[in-house]
Amino acid sequence: MATIKIAFDKRADHRTKDKKFPLVLRVGHARKTRDIPFNLHLKEKQYDFSTGKITGIMNATRHTKRTRKIYSDVDLWMDEHAGEIKNWEIKKLKSEIERIFFKKSPSNSILNHGAVYLNRLRLEERFSTASSYEDALKALIKFRKSLKGEDDTVLIKTLFELKDGKLKVLDDYKDLDMEIKAMDYAFSKDFKAYMSNRYKSKNTPAIHLRSLQAIMNDAGKTYQDLKDHKPLSSIKKQSHENAPAPLSLEDINAIRKLELEARTPIWDTRNFLLFMFNNMGMNHFDMAILKRFQFNDNRIKYFRKKTIYEGDYFSVLQNEESLKIIGYYLNGQNDDEYLFPIIPESTTPERLHMVNNGKVKTFNKYAKRIAKLAGIEKKITTYTLRDTWTNIGLDMGIDIRKISSGLGHSSVQVTEKHYGKSVSEKILDEINAKITSS
Known part of the structure; x- marks a missing residue:
C-alpha cells in the first residue's frame, strides 16, 4: 500500500550552510521511497510534525496552508485510486503526484518518450525494431521541418545520442519536437498526406503510422493524462499488397548453371541466393547471423x-546443394563465429541490422547482374526467394497449410493475405479445368 508523510531531507549534501533542510513529501510504495520537495528549506524547529505548522519564515501561514492542503489532497487521491496505484512502479506514482499536485508536468513529447521506448527496445536487443521506429520519428521531424518552411530533404542520421547508457534527444531536434497531446486527428491526417506524397512505397506511411501509434500507446500507459489520447487509432493504416x-x-x-569465377562477390551472391531458396526462402538477415553451432x-x-517473439523456430535438413555451399565457407570457425562471411565478427549487436542493410544492397546489386547473365528479365532481390519458394510450392499443389508452416506464418489466413492472388488463381484454374474438361 502506498503511503505519504511530510519529512526533512537530511542528506548532508542537501543541508544549507545555516543548517536548514528541504521539507519534502515522502512517498512510500513497494518498499521504496521517493521525495518530492516543497521548495522550502527550514530549520528543524521551524516545522511542527504534530500540527503541520510552519513558523519563523516569511509567509509562514500561507506555506502552512499549502503543505497541509497538498498532503490532504494527495492522501485522498491515493485512497481513491488505490486499486490502480498498487500496480504502478514508484517512479510513476511520484511522477503523477508531481504532475497533479505540484504542477510539475514532465515534457510528454514524442521524441522524449520515443527515446524511452527505443531505449527499452535496445535493452531487449530488438535493434531492428528500434531502427524502424526511429525512422518513423525521423519522418515526423521532416514533416515538422516542412511546416516551418525548413529544408526537409536533409538526411537525418539519428535523432538521439547515448548518454550514461540512455538515449537522449539531440539538441538539433529539440525545437522540432512536439507535445504528444498536440498530435491531434487533423495533424495526423496532414502527416499521412505528407508521407503519401513523399515516399514511393505505398506501405511506408502505414508502417510509420503504426510505429508512432505504438510509441503513443506506450505513453498512454505511462502518463494518466495521455490515457485516452489516441488520434492515430482512427487513421487508416492499410497495407498495400506488393505484387x-x-x-x-x-x-x-x-x-x-551459370559459370562464375569462384571466390568472387558475384559467386558468393549466387551461393547465398540458392541457400536462401533451399531454406524455404530464408530472410537475408537470418542467413547472415547464422552461427557455426547452428x-x-x-x-x-x-x-x-x-x-x-512468436517462437518461430526452424530445423531444416539441408539438401546436397546447400551442404556443398556450406562446405565452401567452413574454415574451422568457432561455434560462436558466423557460418557465412557476410557480417564482420567485430560488429556490435546494435549495429547488426545496419551492417546487414548494407550487405543487402550488395546482394541486390550482384543479383541484378546474375539475372542478366541468366537471361531473367525479373528483378531479383533478397525478398524474391521467399516469394519464389512459396509460388513454386503452390504450383506443385502442396497444401497451403504446409506452405504457411514453412513460411513461419501464424495462420493460413496470413499466407492467404500475402499470397491471396496466387492462391485464388490456382484454385480457380483447378476448378475451371475440372469443369470444362468434363
Whole structure:
C-alpha cells in the first residue's frame, strides 16, 4: 500500500550552510521511497510534525496552508485510486503526484518518450525494431521541418545520442519536437498526406503510422493524462499488397548453371541466393547471423529474427546443394563465429541490422547482374526467394497449410493475405479445368 508523510531531507549534501533542510513529501510504495520537495528549506524547529505548522519564515501561514492542503489532497487521491496505484512502479506514482499536485508536468513529447521506448527496445536487443521506429520519428521531424518552411530533404542520421547508457534527444531536434497531446486527428491526417506524397512505397506511411501509434500507446500507459489520447487509432493504416515477382524453377536452374569465377562477390551472391531458396526462402538477415553451432547433423537450426517473439523456430535438413555451399565457407570457425562471411565478427549487436542493410544492397546489386547473365528479365532481390519458394510450392499443389508452416506464418489466413492472388488463381484454374474438361 502506498503511503505519504511530510519529512526533512537530511542528506548532508542537501543541508544549507545555516543548517536548514528541504521539507519534502515522502512517498512510500513497494518498499521504496521517493521525495518530492516543497521548495522550502527550514530549520528543524521551524516545522511542527504534530500540527503541520510552519513558523519563523516569511509567509509562514500561507506555506502552512499549502503543505497541509497538498498532503490532504494527495492522501485522498491515493485512497481513491488505490486499486490502480498498487500496480504502478514508484517512479510513476511520484511522477503523477508531481504532475497533479505540484504542477510539475514532465515534457510528454514524442521524441522524449520515443527515446524511452527505443531505449527499452535496445535493452531487449530488438535493434531492428528500434531502427524502424526511429525512422518513423525521423519522418515526423521532416514533416515538422516542412511546416516551418525548413529544408526537409536533409538526411537525418539519428535523432538521439547515448548518454550514461540512455538515449537522449539531440539538441538539433529539440525545437522540432512536439507535445504528444498536440498530435491531434487533423495533424495526423496532414502527416499521412505528407508521407503519401513523399515516399514511393505505398506501405511506408502505414508502417510509420503504426510505429508512432505504438510509441503513443506506450505513453498512454505511462502518463494518466495521455490515457485516452489516441488520434492515430482512427487513421487508416492499410497495407498495400506488393505484387510478388517470383522466379520460376526454370529461372532457378538457369542461375544454378551459370559459370562464375569462384571466390568472387558475384559467386558468393549466387551461393547465398540458392541457400536462401533451399531454406524455404530464408530472410537475408537470418542467413547472415547464422552461427557455426547452428549447423549440426546436416541441419540448420534457427529462430526467425522477425518473429522470434512468436517462437518461430526452424530445423531444416539441408539438401546436397546447400551442404556443398556450406562446405565452401567452413574454415574451422568457432561455434560462436558466423557460418557465412557476410557480417564482420567485430560488429556490435546494435549495429547488426545496419551492417546487414548494407550487405543487402550488395546482394541486390550482384543479383541484378546474375539475372542478366541468366537471361531473367525479373528483378531479383533478397525478398524474391521467399516469394519464389512459396509460388513454386503452390504450383506443385502442396497444401497451403504446409506452405504457411514453412513460411513461419501464424495462420493460413496470413499466407492467404500475402499470397491471396496466387492462391485464388490456382484454385480457380483447378476448378475451371475440372469443369470444362468434363
